[in-house]
Amino acid sequence: MKALSVKQPWAWAIIHGGKTIENRPKRTHLRGTIAIHASAQPRREWEFPARARKPPPEEKWVLGAIIGFVDVVDCVQEHRSKWFQGPFGYLLANPRPLRVPVPCKGALGFWKIPAHILRRCRI
Numbered sequence: 001m002k003a004l005s006v007k008q009p010w011a012w013a014i015i016h017g018g019k020t021i022e023n024r025p026k027r028t029h030l031r032g033t034i035a036i037h038a039s040a041q042p043r044r045e046w047e048f049p050a051r052a053r054k055p056p057p058e059e060k061w062v063l064g065a066i067i068g069f070v071d072v073v074d075c076v077q078e079h080r081s082k083w084f085q086g087p088f089g090y091l092l093a094n095p096r097p098l099r100v101p102v103p104c105k106g107a108l109g110f111w112k113i114p115a116h117i118l119r120r121c122r123i
Contacts, residue, residue, distance in 0.1 A: 003035035003113050004090075005106030008063060009046060009055035011038040013083075015068035015097045017053040021081045021089040028075050028090060028110070035113055035121065036095075037106040040064035049082035065101035066113070066121055070094060096123045 006014060006022065013019035014036050040063050048054060055061070074091040078084070102120045104113075113121075 001033065001035060001113050001118055002030065002110040003037045003066060003106070004110055005037040005039045005108070007039045007041065007043040008058075008061040009048075010043065011036050011067055012055045012061065013048070013052070014070055014092060015095045017048075017055065019052075019083050020092050021076075021079060021083040022092060023083075023085045024088050024090060026109075027088050028072070030110060031072050031074075033069055033071050034110065035066045035118075036068050036070055037066050037104070038062050038064065038101070039106055052082065062101045064105070065103045066098065066117070067101045068095055068097040069121075069123065070096070098123060 070092045071094045072090050073093050076089045076091055079089050099122050104117045
């Protein structure tokens with residue numbers, strides 16, 4: 001199974017806050033279920049769209065762990081979503097948070113989850 005590392009608070013927004021688009025510089029043809037990994041380093045400057053659910057305080061952010069699963073259903077170059085900024089947007093659906101985050105190292109782009117880490121992921 002593949003994972004995608006995303007900086008907080010965006011990883012939280014994908015799993016808990018209704019963020020249905022992940023903006024990336026490259027197109028993907030990958031479809032199906034992926035894990036969302038909260039990067040070890042958070043984004044220091046961020047601003048959520050108007051009327052979006054706000055994340056918990058920074059001291060409660062999970063870092064350096066897989067926090068849930070989501071389905072990649074499309075890759076678009078334009079979208080009416082308040083989350084879309086482009087140039088490409090991975091359209092996401094069906095977020096499923098893990099009961100307990102699973103610590104692990106991430107990587108750039110899509111990366112394969114080691115089997116011993118995947119076995120620890122419980123929805």
